[in-house]
Amino acid sequence: MSDAATRRQALAALTDGPGVTPVNPPILLPANPYFDLAGEDFGRRLLLTNGSDGTEYCLRPDFTLPITTAYLESESAGLPEAFGYLGPIFRQRVTGPTEFDQAGLELFAQKDPDAALDRVLVFALSALETYGIKPTVRLGSVALFEALLAAADMPDVWRSRIRHRFGHPEAMARLLERLADPHTATAGALPWKREDLLGVVADQMVNAGLSLTGSRSPEEIAERYFEKQTLAAARVPSETITLLQNYLSVAADARTALISIEGLAEDQGIDISEPLARLMTHFETLEAAENVGEISFEGGFSPRLDYYTGIVFEMKSHNGTLVSGGEYDRLLERLGAARRITASGCSVWVDRLEAETRL
């Protein structure tokens, strides 16, 4: 057997190992759930096709969504499960539609989320080892940022707005700059009494032929209008802005980074020791592995998708990202679970591993 085939077989064995159920979801999937979950930005990467009744379908662009959906619909929903996969996915690239293989692991409702994440990390490293690759690792933590944000001194109205921009460096930088240089609210000619303002908005809507209930209601608009006035007046202390900016700019080897973040928090009297300790544990798991290069941590690193919750990671070579994954405890709720079910996993870009060994 050729080297390539041997490697491939070893990788397949990882996705079919002890305690892992190998799964192979359909290649043709309804497109709507992807748009619903990930929005237009991911939607543009789909290979779409239409049923004769107009329903949109796509070629499987990832494994996580169909696996998670099937798990939620199964009898074991809510029970600990581990799924492995290896197979083709399809995405639009600038150069045209592309088919490539992905392998991965999905862990649901594990009793010990820390052990689960370590299992994911070890799986990823094993997959890379199969191909003789010693990756660098990039760590981030949604939980750490959320803990910092929750404890930082600022008016509550701003917290959700800042959180919403986490993982989008440009939008975040713009918001923090704006906060650092607040403008006074322009009251304008609009009435300040709630009932009067509601009347003005409702009149405008009716005149424009807009439904008062189909989209944003006059109440919602008026409420946010007043909130915006309040926001403009609700100053975020400059120390807090500096803290956030410093936190987001942290990018160093993980140990140094975590120590400097600890220092940042201590200076402000903020306790984020729990998520920090968690990160340290998983950093040590990685550090103890043999085939691992430099491990870094970046304060601002997060996928844009809002269902990620805890630690996130990428494993890379100088050619790019080979594995990405993390914890996404909000995913199952987003897909209809009645309660929070922990989830973690990763996906391995098999074509990139294969390209790597050909170099």
Add this chain to the structure above:
Amino acid sequence: MRDVILAVPSKGRLEELSRAVFAEAGLSITRPGGARSYAGALEGIDEVSVRFMPAGEIARELVRGTVDLGITGVDLIHETAENGPESVVLACDLGFGEADVVVAIPDAWIDVTHMRDLSDVASDFRARHGRWLRVATKYVNLTRRYFAEHGIAEYRIVESVGATEAAPASGAADLIVDITSTGSTLKANGLRILVDGTILKSSAHLIVSRGSQWSPAQRLVLSQLLDAIGVVANEG
């Protein structure tokens, strides 16, 4: 040598103004078969053959490289394909067909003036309304890119080919991305452009395809043509 193929809008005001630009340069576009014919010529440069096509098709064929150069709107180049702008060179702004692609919201949304407000509205829209914020547009690529630049991911595009400005009133969408030259259609429909809602300032351009095969002889014809229109051809 095969002729250099120049695509010209096939009808209406765009055709008239295109002809006028070439006429000013001492080149006259002829259409021997009349208004319904597809092929024409350029009097003055024999090596150019003219094709009359709808402006949208011109953009598509320029990006594909099946015509060598053409006159069409920059907005259409962006909209034809994600790699549209990279696939062509904008040789010359012809100074007509000026229009902006803009983000417009119902005027009644008094709390929304900038893209950052829209970002806030989008972020909790689904929690409030049980569906995503909907944007009606035919400019799918431009919208996706602009919204992504502003950190807005939580929305859906409703593709709309005509009368986009009516989408909020009909309930098909909450806001729109559309092209406007004076803004009067938007205003008449109770819509307002966001302060930072101009995605693209478009106008008709003479556009050269990067994808088509340019032989040295054809390059010569191209530079002759561009010189005549008043452009220095520095790129192929």
